[in-house]
Amino acid sequence: MTRAIDREQEYMWDSVYILSQIHSEKAKAVFKAAIEKSFWQLGLTLPVFSTIRFSLPNEEHLSRLRDIEKKMREAYTTKEQEKAYEYLVDYIEQLSEIAEGDSLTVRKKLLVSLLNESAKNNKCSMKNCQLPTSIASFPSRQTNVAYYTTTEVAKKLGLSDQTIRRMCETGKFPGAYKTDGGHWRIPQDIFVTTPEQDDRAEQILHQIDRKNQEAGDVDEFNL
Numbered sequence: 256m257t258r259a260i261d262r263e264q265e266y267m268w269d270s271v272y273i274l275s276q277i278h279s280e281k282a283k284a285v286f287k288a289a290i291e292k293s294f295w296q297l298g299l300t301l302p303v304f305s306t307i308r309f310s311l312p313n314e315e316h317l318s319r320l321r322d323i324e325k326k327m328r329e330a331y332t333t334k335e336q337e338k339a340y341e342y343l344v345d346y347i348e349q350l351s352e353i354a355e356g357d358s359l360t361v362r363k364k365l366l367v368s369l370l371n372e373s374a375k376n377n378k379c380s381m382k383n384c385q386l387p388t389s390i391a392s393f394p395s396r397q398t399n400v401a402y403y404t405t406t407e408v409a410k411k412l413g414l415s416d417q418t419i420r421r422m423c424e425t426g427k428f429p430g431a432y433k434t435d436g437g438h439w440r441i442p443q444d445i446f447v448t449t450p451e452q453d454d455r456a457e458q459i460l461h462q463i464d465r466k467n468q469e470a471g472d473v474d475e476f477n478l
Contacts, residue, residue, distance in 0.1 A: 261328065263413050264289065264292060264293065264296075264324070264325075264328070264413070265325075267285055267288065267289040267292070268289060268317075268321045268324075270285050271285050271286045271289060271317060272314070272317060275311055275312075275314070275317065279311050281455075282311055283309075283311050284448075284455045286309075286311060286312075287309075287448050288448050288453060290304075290350070291304075291412075291446060291448055292412055292413055293324045293327070293328070293346070295412040295414070296328065296331075296412065296413065296414070297327070297328070297331050297339065297343070298422070298427065299343075299369065299372070300372045300427065300428075300429070300445065301365055301368045301369055301372065303364050303365065303367075303368035304365065304368070305444075305446070307354050307355075307356075307361055307364070307365075308354065308355040308356075309350065309353050309354050309355065310353050310354075310355060311353075312353045316349065316352070316353060319349055320346070320349050320350070323342050323345050323346045323349060324342075324346060326342050327339050327342035327343055327346055330342060343369075344366075347362060347365045347366060347369070348362060350365070351365060400430075400442055400443075400444070401442075401443045401444070401450075402440040402441060402442055402443060403440070403441045403442075403443055403450075404438065404439070404440065404441075405419040405420050405423065405438070405439050405441070408428075408441050411446070411448075411453055419439075419441075420439060423439040423441065428441045428442070428445060429442070429445055430442040430445065
């Protein structure tokens, strides 16, 4: 499973690089999806991330982000958590440099958001807490909130359905609730990318993959 996730993430970075030379808006869609997956695969949530606008990084910056993200993922996989978090700080620093606005302010916002979410998760873990059953009535109070199923989130983040359900049970997804039928529902607005952006990114990736299989190279005039 881990190798499959690694391959998918590397493929997304390749796609960002290719598209950055052809179509910046398409590249941004895949870039945002790649960044979101890199956080969620480490079990991290940064709610403030969705409020920050980012520019498309140049080739050098993109290569740096990709290298840090890979090292961060490898450290986390081998349970070298301290090293993984060191890379995470570097990752956030690199992201803040391509944010629209003051990079120091953005960096502080991202780190504060990370620490806040980590504190919530640690508190929940120490108490071995479960989401309160009262949350089951959440949809009736917030009818305008859109939700994902665990299968949709699993596909979105490149994780297994079982992993997503386990994350729901430990409170990793703020606002998630269990239906009367025992199925989890996860708010869409806690994610960086929207369903439309995910669909767009997936379409682009399939298009690149198809063209590579047919011709070996991507024709920039047909993307």
